[in-house]
Amino acid sequence: MSARLGVRHRYWTMFAAAVALLVPGCAPEPAESDEDDAAHERGHIAGMAAHHICSGVFVVGRDYERSVDEVVAQDIRRFDIFDWQDDFEYAVNFETRTASVSGDGFRARFAEYNGDQGCTILPAGLEDVTYEPRxxxxxxxxxxxxxxxxxxxxxxxxxxxxxxxxxxxxxxxxxxxxxxxxxxxxxxxxxxxxxxxxxxxxxxxxxxxxxxxxxxxxxxxxxxxxxxxxxxxxxxxxxxxxxxxxxxxxxxxxxxxxxxxxxxxxxxDFLNLGLGNEDSWTHDNQHFRIYFEGIDVFEHAIDQPMDRAxxxxxxxxxxxxxxxxxxxxxxxxxxxxxxxxxxxxxxxxxxxxxxxxxxxxxxxxxxxxxxxxxxxxxxxxxxxxxxxxxxxxxxxxxxxxxxxxxxxxxxxxxxxxxxxxxxxxxxxxxxxxxxxxxxxxxxxxxxxxxxxxxxxxxxxxxxxxxxxxxxxxxxxxxxxxxxxxxxxxx
Missing domain, CATH: 3.40.710.10 (DD-peptidase/beta-lactamase superfamily)
Structure with missing residues (x-):
């Protein structure tokens, strides 16, 4: 699939975005939808892929030219562990500095480049990051x-x-x-x-x-x-x-x-299910959620119970x-x-x-x-x-x-x-x-x-x-x- 430059599409809830912007530290979980579990998992796969495309182009690519297709081919698709799906489509918008991955049955996932803060996966409910990039x-x-x-x-x-x-x-x-x-x-x-x-x-x-x-x-x-x-x-x-x-x-x-x-x-108690198994892309994979869901990673880390001394x-x-x-x-x-x-x-x-x-x-x-x-x-x-x-x-x-x-x-x-x-x-x-x-x-x-x-x-x-x-x-x-x-x- 060739990379296509195009208009950036995003899905967000205006109310959630307003709350997150007005209340410092407010970090809503990704918005739930009528998607089934399989669709959620495909969306999680797409979220990590969108991040890798964005960073491969805008972070790694700061010092040399590297095509979008090469990033997808060399950094994602060649590795089974990233579970790239045959129906996935991807796009990079160089004007808005965003990457997207879409497919059947789930909401497209986006990652946005913010200069020296690199690329960020945008969660459902937010149009943009909630802080001022530096x-x-x-x-x-x-x-x-x-x-x-x-x-x-x-x-x-x-x-x-x-x-x-x-x-x-x-x-x-x-x-x-x-x-x-x-x-x-x-x-x-x-x-x-x-x-x-x-x-x-x-x-x-x-x-x-x-x-x-x-x-x-x-x-x-x-x-x-x-x-x-x-x-x-x-x-x-x-x-x-x-x-x-x-x-x-x-x-x-x-x-x-x-x-x-x-x-x-x-x-x-912070379950690490790794990648490469049937539960890798689920909410239960506490360890890896930070890489594909677009959540507040600090609050996610500390808001856990103990199960060992x-x-x-x-x-x-x-x-x-x-x-x-x-x-x-x-x-x-x-x-x-x-x-x-x-x-x-x-x-x-x-x-x-x-x-x-x-x-x-x-x-x-x-x-x-x-x-x-x-x-x-x-x-x-x-x-x-x-x-x-x-x-x-x-x-x-x-x-x-x-x-x-x-x-x-x-x-x-x-x-x-x-x-x-x-x-x-x-x-x-x-x-x-x-x-x-x-x-x-x-x-x-x-x-x-x-x-x-x-x-x-x-x-x-x-x-x-x-x-x-x-x-x-x-x-x-x-x-x-x-x-x-x-x-x-x-």
Whole structure:
């Protein structure tokens, strides 16, 4: 189906839109209709597809031309997990900067591009987002005249360190990109603070923002740490999580600590049904609803009961990192500061990351658990920040502590409830040996379909790999790490 440019059509209820615009924080659930369950599920599939088309064109496409048809073919239809339907039709309106997906029996779904806030799925009942989009100014110094790592000058080893077998390293990079079934679009290896090698698929560069999926959970962790270090969030890891709705008399959620939230061990009942099964696109899939329904993701996250004691068990649930991000938002806005520009100011500018786009729901909440975009060099810098214990070297020769002392130790230590020692503070860990060819101290930000930023302190190494890969690619990641570390004589 070819992309068709056309008039944007929307379906909304004027009363619901007026309420949402006049009452801050009012977040109606998607309007119910006479559609049956199957139609609702098809609409949910279409909602995620509309988002991917919008972001593929307007977010990823900021730095290079890429046709709408290619986005649909390469990012959606080729993957069975997205359940593209044969009768779906899609359109992009470049004037209104919207994408739509329609089909038989359900209301068309729309996603709207809002500049530095990326693309937002519009829920039934709203014609537009309820907040005023912001321009996010990038205030890092000019990278062309600023030394690495904040700038780009001197980013590469020249010559390579003598302990590096460059032939073996080049072979490892070539092998990684040659595994065509994995669709690698970016690969960067940073050793001893500088780049040893990199590879990019055609049409992608070191500065192309790519969907990073749940790597954003690790950004959520870093934002909590940066806010604490800056004095903007007055909370410690063992303090009760500052979520006012949880602190009513007799509410068991008042026992949830900030540590539990960051360990993804809050105990909230937040069902994760994954994708690829018959219930994936239903309302019951609490974990994935945020990606296809157009709901207020922060309110959805906190408005859940508990079914396990805090800290008892690690369970991969979007509720916890979304709650962490909501905690920071409330603290920032209580200071009278702008939330939408805060991550750039408090974190990204300070490490020279210029291409991050954190997308929002219609109420200005970052869907930081999956709808986040970053470039290969953005993620390289993020990895270096954690390799260097949260301290960043400044262009004037000084240093800037961005994360609290001991924060990196916390995020790279297994959560008490992670029986396989595989998860820490919104980072994955190799303490249990899940990646056989990786050192035990490796920890990484990981996103759906194989988005990785791996930090290996024992090798002074950061590896970034981006691109949509089908299925379980942990063995692929293990082999990438194994091939790269084999080229370093330690």
């Amino acid at each position: 321009v996010v100014e990038r205030r890092s110094p000019d990278p062309e005249v600023t030394a690495w790592p904040t700038g780009d000058v001197g980013a590469y080893h020249d010559p390579p360190p003598p302990e590096i077998d460059m032939d073996a390293l080049e072979a490892a990079l070539d092998w990684t990109m040659a595994q065509s079934e994995h669709n690698s679009r970016a690969l960067v290896v940073i050793y001893a603070g500088k780049i040893l090698g990199e590879r990019y698929a055609p049409g992608f560069t070191r500065n192309t923002p790519q969907i990073s999926w749940s790597q954003g959970k690790s950004v959520a962790s870093a934002l909590v740490g940066a806010a604490i270090q800056a004095g903007h969030l007055d909370a410690g890891l063992d303090d009760p999580a500052p979520v006012p709705e949880w602190h009513g008399e007799g509410d068991p959620r008042r026992e949830i600590r900030l540590r539990d939230v960051l360990n993804m061990s809050s105990g909230l 805090p800290g008892e068990i690690f369970r991969y649930r979007n509720s916890d990192p979304l709650t962490a991000n909501r905690i920071v938002r409330q603290a920032v806005e209580a200071r009278g500061e702008d939330w939408l520009t805060y991550p750039q100011r408090i974190l990204f500018d300070r490490i020279g990351a210029r291409n991050y786009v954190l997308e929002t729901d219609a109420w200005g909440n970052f869907i930081i658990t999956g709808y986040d975009y970053g470039s290969a060099w953005d993620w390289a810098r993020f990895g270096l920040l954690h390799l260097w214990d949260g301290v960043w070297p400044t262009p004037d020769g000084g240093s800037d502590r961005i994360l609290p002392e001991g924060w990196v130790d916390f995020v790279s230590t297994p959560a008490p409830g992670a029986e396989e020692r595989q998860y820490g503070g919104l980072f994955w860990l190799n303490r249990g040996g899940s990646l056989p060819r990786a050192p035990e101290d490796a920890f990484w930000a990981a996103g759906f379909m194989g988005q990785y930023t791996v930090i290996i302190p024992s090798y002074d190494l950061v590896i970034v790999r981006l691109g949509p890969s089908p299925g379980d690619i942990s063995a692929y990641l293990s082999d990438i790490i194994g091939e790269v570390t084999a080229a370093i004589d330690r």
